[in-house]
Amino acid sequence: MTDIFSTLFFILLTIIIFKFSLSVNNKFKIAFLNPILMTAIIIIIILKLFNITYSDYYKGGSIIISALGPIVVVLAVPLYKNRDDLTKNFIPIIGGITASIITTFVSITLLCKLFGIDETIFLSLLSKSITTPMAVESTKMLGGNETVTILAVMITGLFGAALAPMIIRIGKIKNNIAKGIGIGSAAHALGTSKAVEMNEEAGAASGLAMGVTGLMTIIVIIIFA
Amino acid sequence: MKKILKTAIQIAIIYIIYSIGNFISSLISNVILIPGNIIGMVILLLLLTGNVLKLSMIEDTSSFMLKYMGFFFVPITVGIMESYKLIQDSIFQIIIILFISCILVMYVSCKVTDLLISYKEKRHD
Numbered sequence: 049m050t051d052i053f054s055t056l057f058f059i060l061l062t063i064i065i066f067k068f069s070l071s072v073n074n075k076f077k078i079a080f081l082n083p084i085l086m087t088a089i090i091i092i093i094i095l096k097l098f099n100i101t102y103s104d105y106y107k108g109g110s111i112i113i114s115a116l117g118p119i120v121v122v123l124a125v126p127l128y129k130n131r132d133d134l135t136k137n138f139i140p141i142i143g144g145i146t147a148s149i150i151t152t153f154v155s156i157t158l159l160c161k162l163f164g165i166d167e168t169i170f171l172s173l174l175s176k177s178i179t180t181p182m183a184v185e186s187t188k189m190l191g192g193n194e195t196v197t198i199l200a201v202m203i204t205g206l207f208g209a210a211l212a213p214m215i216i217r218i219g220k221i222k223n224n225i226a227k228g229i230g231i232g233s234a235a236h237a238l239g240t241s242k243a244v245e246m247n248e249e250a251g252a253a254s255g256l257a258m259g260v261t262g263l264m265t266i267i268v269i270i271i272f273a
Numbered sequence: 274m275k276k277i278l279k280t281a282i283q284i285a286i287i288y289i290i291y292s293i294g295n296f297i298s299s300l301i302s303n304v305i306l307i308p309g310n311i312i313g314m315v316i317l318l319l320l321l322t323g324n325v326l327k328l329s330m331i332e333d334t335s336s337f338m339l340k341y342m343g344f345f346f347v348p349i350t351v352g353i354m355e356s357y358k359l360i361q362d363s364i365f366q367i368i369i370i371l372f373i374s375c376i377l378v379m380y381v382s383c384k385v386t387d388l389l390i391s392y393k394e395k396r397h398d
Contacts (some may be wrong), residue, residue, distance in 0.1 A: 066344045084343045088350035095354070102355045109348025115338075116345045118284075118291045120310035122335040124317035128328065131318075137390055144386030151381045155374040163366040176371060177378060181308040199356050200371060202349060207375040209343070215376060221383045223390050230383030234375055241342035251339065257382075259311045266306065 051107065058108025065090050082210045084238070120179075120237060123255030126244070130252040137225055141253070144226065145261050148233035149268065152177050172196035175265060176204045179236040182262035186269050201236065208235020209242040228253025233261040283334035286326070290317050 069083035069090070095105055127134070134141065153174060160170040172192030175183040180201050187197040212231050221227050224247055231239040232254030243254035294313025301307070320326040360367055 062347055063344070066347060084346050084350055087344075087347045088353070091347070091351050092354045095351075102352060105351060106348065109351060112345055112348050117295075117310040117313070118287050119338050119342055119345060120308075121287055121291045121294065121313035121317055122331070122338050124314045124321065125328070125332065125335045126339070127314070127318055128321040131322070137386075137393070140386050140389030140393060143389045144382045147385040148378050148382035151378045152374065155377045156370065159370040159373060163363075163370060165363060165366060165370070169360065169363065169367065173367070173370065176374070179308065179311070182306065182311075185306040193359070195356050195359050199353065199360065200367070202353060203368065203371050204375050205346070206350065207372055208379060211376060212379065215379050216383065219380050219383055221387050223387050226383050226387035226390060229386040230379045233382045234379035238343075238346050239379075241346070244339050244342060255314070259314060262311065263307065270305075 054104065055107045055111065058105050059111060061094070062087065062091065062108065062112060082206060084209065084241075085206050116237070120255075123240065123251075123258075126248050126252035127255055130249050133225060133249065134252065134256060141225070141229055141256070142260075144229040145233050145257055145264060148177070148230070148257075148261060149265055152234075152265075168193055169196055173200050175269075176200040177234055177236065178262040178265050179258055182266055186266055189266075189269050202238075205235050205238025208239035212239060212242050213246075224249040225253045228255075229257045232257030236262070280334055283331050286331055287317075287334065287338075290320070 066083060066087045069081075069086040072086065073081050073083045091105070094100075095102065156170070156173050156176070159165075160173065165173075169192070171190040172187050172194075173196070174190060174192070175186035175197060178186070178201070180198060183197050183201045184194050187194055208231060212227075212235070215221075215230070216227050221230065227246065228243045228250035231243040231250070235242075236258050240251065240254040240258055244251035291310060291313045294311070294316055295309030297312050298307055298309035317326070317331075321328060357364060
């Protein structure tokens with residue numbers, strides 16, 4: 049009984065804090081006040097204050113996480129609504145995604161060399177731009193550490209969602225499909241949640257980019273690993 | 274009451290498609306790993322394109338889910354409080370690497386797509 053109570057309590061707590069973070073975010077519009085990160089930080093502080101472990105919180109958290117699968121399925125809806133524009137731009141989309149994968153591999157390789165990061169962590173960071181289950185599989189093939197990958201995917205997603213509006217503004221990206229392709233191929237589902245907020249076309253392109261980038265990354269790794 | 278029933282049916286449709294995606298994913302996992310949710314996305318797209326499923330049959334629930342998509346990432350983000358210990362020694366370097374790489378990747382990808390689309394549109398005019 050206490051289990052059911054605490055599960056419901058943690059779900060409710062997450063909803064209330066997220067609602068609060070959303071309204072703060074709407075008022076101030078600061079990139080790093082990302083409502084996801086803000087909610088997580090408040091929850092971590094509460095857990096630490098009351099000496100609650102993550103596994104206790106996870107009882108409620110895992111129920112929220114389990115809804116993530118069906119949400120990715122639903123990304124087919126914006127994809128369907130914008131299918132004409134997307135098929136019309138097939139070559140630019142594949143071009144943009146290819147550029148994204150090359151940039152990921154090159155930048156991670158060079159930056160890890162520069163910072164003297166050890167081999168295992170380097171291999172775990174190569175798949176940081178793609179959705180978690182695919183990233184974990186890529187890391188297994190490369191011989192990296194899965195937990196490091198999950199962490200890197202998470203951090204990348206948060207950065208991607210927070211930085212997307214700024215990158216688009218400074219880069220003077222006008223086309224909505226181009227915005228979505230950049231966001232989805234750099235920051236998977238978490239970035240896509242930001243693209244969906246911008247407009248439907250960007251959301252559709254981002255959802256598409258997320259799937260294709262993951263698939264192409266795995267294929268590249270299968271060929272070269 | 275009717276609205277609750279309608280929402281329940283919409284959730285059920287989405288969930289069934291997701292489960293089929295997971296099933297197919299496990300069938301082909303020996304050949305290539307594609308997550309069940311990505312396969313589910315393709316299935317739903319095919320059902321909509323093939324007019325098997327009308328958009329109105331799932332639209333309310335799906336737009337609600339997409340609107341609050343970020344919420345569902347909160348618990349995994351909270352999980353960082355446990356897993357960061359693994360990279361404690363080089364955590365700052367890793368965060369800087371991910372930060373720089375994320376900006377580069379997103380910028381290059383946006384820009385390349387944008388340039389290719391405007392090049393294509395110019396050629397058509």
